[in-house]
Amino acid sequence: MLRSGRFELLLLAALCIAPVVASYMAFYFAPPARHINYGELLATAPLPHAPLALADGSPFELSALRGKWVLIMVDRAACDDYCRQKLFTLRQLRLGLGKNSERVERVWLLSDDAAPPAVALVAYPGTWIVRAAGSTLLASLPAQGALADHVYLVDPLGNLVLRYARSADPMRMIKDLERLLSNSRIG
Numbered sequence: 001m002l003r004s005g006r007f008e009l010l011l012l013a014a015l016c017i018a019p020v021v022a023s024y025m026a027f028y029f030a031p032p033a034r035h036i037n038y039g040e041l042l043a044t045a046p047l048p049h050a051p052l053a054l055a056d057g058s059p060f061e062l063s064a065l066r067g068k069w070v071l072i073m074v075d076r077a078a079c080d081d082y083c084r085q086k087l088f089t090l091r092q093l094r095l096g097l098g099k100n101s102e103r104v105e106r107v108w109l110l111s112d113d114a115a116p117p118a119v120a121l122v123a124y125p126g127t128w129i130v131r132a133a134g135s136t137l138l139a140s141l142p143a144q145g146a147l148a149d150h151v152y153l154v155d156p157l158g159n160l161v162l163r164y165a166r167s168a169d170p171m172r173m174i175k176d177l178e179r180l181l182s183n184s185r186i187g
Helices: 002-029 081-096 098-103 118-123 136-140 170-183
Strands: 040-046 052-054 069-075 104-110 127-131 151-154 159-164
Touching (some): 069 170, 081 118, 081 151
Antiparallel strands (some): 052 127
């Protein structure tokens, strides 16, 4: 009888200690992910001040958007299907932020000197369409492959922060934005 009581006590102690031991083993032998962001974190660097122009020819500087988070895409003015998909995604990301949508701006950097189609101007109101062909701004954007294959995020201080690949999942992108906006005291 005494033997079975001792066995039950040892079994009960093992059951209580097992979760603690399992958590330590999981932490040290299968460490958690070091980051929670979906986009590729870039070395924080300020974007250069480059004299640019809007699609209508009026002067523009990216620094005019300081104090806001900025989603940047680069593409030709001809705007193929992928370009239109990016414009749509950026608009939906901003709208999906609800009350925080005013904290985010969208910029389409034109990589050539052609005029964007009127349909794009009407379909995506609020998007800053900026002529950037040959500017230092385009040269400063880090890309793996073509610049048009990425969407960039700039913080309210004008620093390049994240880069999203061509096949980025919009739902995960919006989670990144929500996290940043909820934790940011600026912008």
